[in-house]
Amino acid sequence: METIIxxxxxxxxxxxxxxxxxxxxxxxxxxxxxxxVTQEMVDIKVVTDLYCIALKDVHCGMEYGRNSYDFENGALIFTAPLQAFTATKPVEKNENKGWMLFFHPSFLKKSHLSQKMSQYYFFEYHANEALHLSTSERNTLNDIISNIQKEYTENIDCHSQKVIISNLELMLNYSLRFYERQFKTRNIVHQGIVVKFEKIVNSWIGENLLAEKGIPTVQDIAEKINLSPNYLSDVLRKKTGISAKDYxxxxxxxxxxxxxxxxxNSVSEIAYLLGFNYPHYFTxxxxxxxxxTPTEYRRVN
Structure with missing residues (x-):
């Protein structure tokens, strides 16, 4: 039986x-x-109520959800509350480098940042869609981490939370900018994703799988490409101007x-063949x- 903490x-x-x-x-x-990480902790799934931003500079096997991932140099990963991660091998102290920032959603309570968290879409990405940083980008975030750490370890007062949240927002905004830059420089990779997406959807529709399996969801297609639905939709939007669902x-x-x-075939028969459980949903x-309506379209054309 799987052990979950x-x-x-x-x-x-x-x-x-x-x-x-x-x-x-x-x-x-x-x-x-x-x-x-001791041998006893390997393969134990950990689910937290915390946000996490982690930067690791060496290979260290971790599994997020169902996706295994080895951090490359300067890879930054974001996880939201209730996401699971698992250590895949023992780790000794001083074996790896980097930092992990954890914060509870309550820390943002009543702050303006609490209302903006949905803008930082990368918290819903898979680990294999991590942000890969240049040396200068990594140094920028390291400076912000130092500011946050100094504030909550040395200078806790009535203004500390505002200062920390300000730095946290700065880090997230920088990360957003870095992701946009990464999207622009990964055109070939992203074009390949679009081609795979089109092939899978066209095959699903063309082979008449709709009546058997229903209309494919973004989740269905994303799993076949081993991407998160959010990342897939963001790639499609950048490359085609529309979301994966609209596509x-x-x-x-x-x-x-x-x-x-x-x-x-009648409109009702076509509805069922297209994967709609009820004809009026199709209409x-x-x-x-x-x-x-389908009837009007058929009559006019």
Missing amino acids: KVNSISQLHEMLNMDTPKHPLITIIDVADVE INNLMIRKAKAMLLSST RFFKSKTGT
């Missing part, structure tokens, strides 16, 4: 890692060199139009995308 707080995190009591109850920065819908409409004009979907 639930970590609800910063103090519980420190206890699990056999580290000293945290300096702050809602935020902590852990030096990766201080982390030891699938456009192909569905194209298929529906072809069936309406080239077959004598509503078709009209929302074309401005006309």
Whole structure:
């Protein structure tokens, strides 16, 4: 039976890692060199209620969700609360380098940053979609980490939370900018993703799998390409101007139009063949995308 450990707080995190009591109850920065993973901790799934931003500079096998990943130099990974991670091998102290910033959602309570967290889409990416940093980018984030650590370890007062949140927001905004830059420099890789996406969706629709499996979701396609749905949709939007969901819908409409004009099947029969459980769902979907009902489209054309 799979062993799962639930970590609800910063103090519980420190206890699990056999580290000293945290300096702050809602935020902590852990030096990766201080982390030891014993054989007993390998393959144990850990689920936390915390946000995590981690930078590691050497290969260290970790598994996030169902995806194994070895950090490359300067790889930055983001995880949101309730995401799972697992150590895949023992680690001795001083074996790895880097840092891990953990903070509880309550730390952002009543702050403007709390309302902006959904803008930082990379918290929903898989580990294999990590942000790869240049030396200058890594130095920029290291300076911000130093500022945050200094503030909560040495200068805790009524202004500390505002200062830390300001630095945290700065880090996230820099990361957003770095991701945008990475998207621009990975055109060939992303073009390959678009080609794979198109091939899978066209095959799904063209081989009449709709009636058997239903309309493919972004999650369905993302799993076949080994990407997170968010990352896949972001790539499609950057390359084609529309989201993955809209892309699938456009192909569905194209298929529906072809069936309406080239077959004598009733609208209800076409709806079932396209994976709709109820004909009126198909009619509503078709009209929302074309401005006309399937029956009207067939009659006019």
